[in-house]
Amino acid sequence: MSEKTIFVGALKSLQDELNPSESTELLSIGILICSLDEDGRYMNIVDMDSLLREESNILIKLKEILEDIEKEIPYFEDVFSKLTVLEKLSAPQLSRFLYDMKAINLNAMGYDKCFDLLINYNETLSRVGGEHISPETVNKLAISILSPQDGSFYNGAFGLGGGAVEAIRCAKENNGEVEIYGQEKDARTYALAKIRLFLSGGEHVKIATGDIFSTPNFRTGNSLERFDYVYMDIPKGLVANHDFTHDPFDRFLYGIPSQRNSDLAFISHALASLNRKGRAVLVVANGTLFKGGANVSIRNNMIASDVLEAVISLPARLYKNTAIPVNLMIFNKDKYAERRNKVFFINALECFTEGRGTERYISEEDINKIVRTVQSGREVEEFSKFVNIDKIKDGILLPSRYLTQSEMDIPEYGKVKFDLDNLSNIKTSPLKNMATFFSGYNVGSKNKESEKGKYQIVRISDVYDGKLHEAGIARYDIKNNARIEKYMLEKDDVILATRGTSLKVAIIPENDGDMLLSQNFIGIRCGTDLDPAFLKAYLESPLGQFSLKNKLSGTAIPTLSRKDVETLEIPDMSIKDQVTMMGEYFSKEKSIEQEIAKLERELADARSDLFDEMGISGVYEVEG
Numbered sequence: 001m002s003e004k005t006i007f008v009g010a011l012k013s014l015q016d017e018l019n020p021s022e023s024t025e026l027l028s029i030g031i032l033i034c035s036l037d038e039d040g041r042y043m044n045i046v047d048m049d050s051l052l053r054e055e056s057n058i059l060i061k062l063k064e065i066l067e068d069i070e071k072e073i074p075y076f077e078d079v080f081s082k083l084t085v086l087e088k089l090s091a092p093q094l095s096r097f098l099y100d101m102k103a104i105n106l107n108a109m110g111y112d113k114c115f116d117l118l119i120n121y122n123e124t125l126s127r128v129g130g131e132h133i134s135p136e137t138v139n140k141l142a143i144s145i146l147s148p149q150d151g152s153f154y155n156g157a158f159g160l161g162g163g164a165v166e167a168i169r170c171a172k173e174n175n176g177e178v179e180i181y182g183q184e185k186d187a188r189t190y191a192l193a194k195i196r197l198f199l200s201g202g203e204h205v206k207i208a209t210g211d212i213f214s215t216p217n218f219r220t221g222n223s224l225e226r227f228d229y230v231y232m233d234i235p236k237g238l239v240a241n242h243d244f245t246h247d248p249f250d251r252f253l254y255g256i257p258s259q260r261n262s263d264l265a266f267i268s269h270a271l272a273s274l275n276r277k278g279r280a281v282l283v284v285a286n287g288t289l290f291k292g293g294a295n296v297s298i299r300n301n302m303i304a305s306d307v308l309e310a311v312i313s314l315p316a317r318l319y320k321n322t323a324i325p326v327n328l329m330i331f332n333k334d335k336y337a338e339r340r341n342k343v344f345f346i347n348a349l350e351c352f353t354e355g356r357g358t359e360r361y362i363s364e365e366d367i368n369k370i371v372r373t374v375q376s377g378r379e380v381e382e383f384s385k386f387v388n389i390d391k392i393k394d395g396i397l398l399p400s401r402y403l404t405q406s407e408m409d410i411p412e413y414g415k416v417k418f419d420l421d422n423l424s425n426i427k428t429s430p431l432k433n434m435a436t437f438f439s440g441y442n443v444g445s446k447n448k449e450s451e452k453g454k455y456q457i458v459r460i461s462d463v464y465d466g467k468l469h470e471a472g473i474a475r476y477d478i479k480n481n482a483r484i485e486k487y488m489l490e491k492d493d494v495i496l497a498t499r500g501t502s503l504k505v506a507i508i509p510e511n512d513g514d515m516l517l518s519q520n521f522i523g524i525r526c527g528t529d530l531d532p533a534f535l536k537a538y539l540e541s542p543l544g545q546f547s548l549k550n551k552l553s554g555t556a557i558p559t560l561s562r563k564d565v566e567t568l569e570i571p572d573m574s575i576k577d578q579v580t581m582m583g584e585y586f587s588k589e590k591s592i593e594q595e596i597a598k599l600e601r602e603l604a605d606a607r608s609d610l611f612d613e614m615g616i617s618g619v620y621e622v623e624g
Helices: 003-014 020-037 048-052 055-072 091-103 111-121 125-129 136-146 162-173 187-199 263-272 294-304 364-376 532-540 542-549 562-566 575-614
Strands: 150-155 177-184 206-209 227-233 274-285 308-313 326-332 342-347 384-388 407-410 414-417 428-430 435-439 455-458 474-477 494-497 505-507 515-517 521-526 569-571
Touching: 020 048, 020 055, 020 091, 020 111, 020 187, 048 055, 048 091, 055 091, 111 162, 111 187, 136 162, 136 227, 136 274, 136 326, 136 364, 150 162, 162 177, 162 187, 162 227, 177 187, 187 206, 227 263, 263 274, 263 294, 263 326, 308 364, 342 364, 407 542, 435 562, 494 532, 505 532, 521 532, 521 562, 532 542, 532 569, 532 575
Parallel strands: 150 177, 150 227, 177 206, 227 274, 308 342, 455 515
Antiparallel strands: 274 326, 308 326, 342 384, 407 414, 428 569, 435 521, 455 474, 494 505, 494 521
């Protein structure tokens, strides 16, 4: 039986007694104690054989040993007080655990590898303990791009230190050495990270605990220390309990971030922590790249300052417990001349290998492919592309905006391949030149559904098969209807669903003037130069669906913005040609439908004749 198998067995044996978070604490202490016991430098502090002979006093003795470690090894000052698992153990439990640890040849496995195995094994750790865990392959990809060899490396969202461990390994492989600095807000996670880095040979790393926004640790007076390399897997959607308006460290020169979502505050902090030639890789959620409000101006200012070198979209389901896709933002304060005033976009959404269950990881081959592309700056159709900064509109940095896929699954058509070169040959105009737009009404909890309600509200479920089905439209009582006219639907309005991948379209029929659009749609009121039926037919066409889906953004539920619909390019044809074309189509459609109805009647008559010949038709009567 391998040492790894025995170690995993020890992990499993703890599951009945401790939750994953607690078992992580205990195993971290156990691995460290075994490591120090076998290190001749610390034989006067740790002696496993003596500890195990303590029996009923073993808990007291172990606490004394941990206190001695903090005194004798300055690196561990005030670390073990942040771990509470020993308070939950009995002496027999601790004895059994330490005997198990002593029986495993952890040295043969590698103490750092034991810790890595521990983190990867406890799949629910992030839910239970709150640690900030980055997937191993994301760390490896990011650090391979950053390629730290000599100099200083900083992570202000340190978590359990996976990125720092990878940086140490990367530097060693290149015969270099990096100085590691980091800060972690959660005290318990900080303590575990300190143990992990010690086991990985990083006993000289400088890690601090505390909030980087209120008390950044690495500073001189009101000036932040500057580093050669910065890597941060930014906590996703974190609400910051901090006012960014008056920052004594001058970090927010690109704009004041929102407290509701602190992603851009982390990015601003990372950039302020880079020296004049420094490079950074930051892991961010999709929303960081496209959300509106103050975020737009901050992104625009970063783009204008030409510090953003590349953006790489990564696959969904790389993280345990969440399916959200993430992206790498690569910043460089000293870009090569040929890369200035450009951003390099890479679409690596398909660069994944299926793992256990629904999990995915980025293979060594795909990591090398992405790293080579970043380093070479090679443009590959549908995979990588340089975009001049003046072509980046509204600060939107999603790679999918600039790297259009030539194949797409389109409902009713299946897989469709598009000739992207021929798109430019179609004469088009923006939809906003031929129509006006209105948003839908947000049906809140105060609005009660009622059979006798004054208003019908069109929902997603009311549109299918390309039509609005009026029979099922719910009615509501709306008490505050001061501006209800904004949402009123008129005959021939085109409505387009904006949430999800099923982009439904319908034309509003004649109604009593009591029909409202819900918030999941955008209403399009055609002008005199646009026929509603023509617009609907185009939006439902393969090219229309392709154009709309390439504008979708979002994480859990893809969404179309009103601006995206307004700027949609549609075929530029005269209203006369549009009406003629649609009239001919509807005439053919009606003729075909009549022919289909005729054939269905003939088939029904033939079936009836068959049953007569069988002699069975007299025993039943078909109603309806």
